[in-house]
Amino acid sequence: MCEHINTQASSANELRTQLEELGEPPLRSFNARLVPTESDEALLGIRIPTLRQIAKDLWRHNRPLADAFLSDLPHRYLEENLLHMLLLNQLRDADEYATALEPFLPHITNWMVSDAAGPKLPTEELQRLEPYLRTWLADSHTYTSRVGGVLLMSNYLRDLFRPEHLQWVARIPSQDYYSHMLQGWYLATALVTQPDAIWPVLRDPEAAGVPLSVEARLKAIQKSIESRRISAGDKTELRALRAAIRGGHA
Numbered sequence: 001m002c003e004h005i006n007t008q009a010s011s012a013n014e015l016r017t018q019l020e021e022l023g024e025p026p027l028r029s030f031n032a033r034l035v036p037t038e039s040d041e042a043l044l045g046i047r048i049p050t051l052r053q054i055a056k057d058l059w060r061h062n063r064p065l066a067d068a069f070l071s072d073l074p075h076r077y078l079e080e081n082l083l084h085m086l087l088l089n090q091l092r093d094a095d096e097y098a099t100a101l102e103p104f105l106p107h108i109t110n111w112m113v114s115d116a117a118g119p120k121l122p123t124e125e126l127q128r129l130e131p132y133l134r135t136w137l138a139d140s141h142t143y144t145s146r147v148g149g150v151l152l153m154s155n156y157l158r159d160l161f162r163p164e165h166l167q168w169v170a171r172i173p174s175q176d177y178y179s180h181m182l183q184g185w186y187l188a189t190a191l192v193t194q195p196d197a198i199w200p201v202l203r204d205p206e207a208a209g210v211p212l213s214v215e216a217r218l219k220a221i222q223k224s225i226e227s228r229r230i231s232a233g234d235k236t237e238l239r240a241l242r243a244a245i246r247g248g249h250a
Helices: 012-022 025-034 048-061 063-071 078-088 094-101 123-137 142-155 164-170 177-193 195-203 214-226 232-246
Strands: none
Touching (some): 012 063, 012 078, 048 063, 048 078, 063 078, 078 094, 123 142, 142 177, 164 177, 164 195, 177 195, 177 214, 195 214, 214 232
């Protein structure tokens, strides 16, 4: 069991008090720069591996407290929201996961929490989860659609990939920075595993029938150039393509 926390705490408030005691001021200051959408008062500064271990221990040794914590919305701290997402990651049934996640989605206000979504679901459960992802990706709330994109990118870029997933990602309603970054991240990652589907979109989204914004297209090219999994020759083409887009010629 985690040596940093009493998993036999009697309430969500008691658990919060213990989390407050784990905060590290230097990490709190560092995280404040990473998540500018959060106020300083919403940060404790707890390391992700520590939160991950707490989630596992609560799930195994005090499920009633885990359930009480999950019901105690909204949370006060970013780290509570991270712990919430990490607890949900313990679920292994798609419908149960989606049902538990949906009340939490409106309370996500930063990329760090949305990007922590990652249940280890078997293939048959991933197939059942897919319709939920389409719904979340179409949501106007930035971090709801980002959760959908993170899950799609993590689990559906190989055997479960379908070309229509590109439409879901390109049609994300939110047009803010974090949405464009998610779109770029998804396409850059997909370029490695599904190059035949992704190159036409990067070269000419309109001809490919994928309504990708210029901002998202440039983010995808940037992330691809930064990737260690993209060949030098492909990066040369990507740089030329980026220059053409910026010059209004592509």
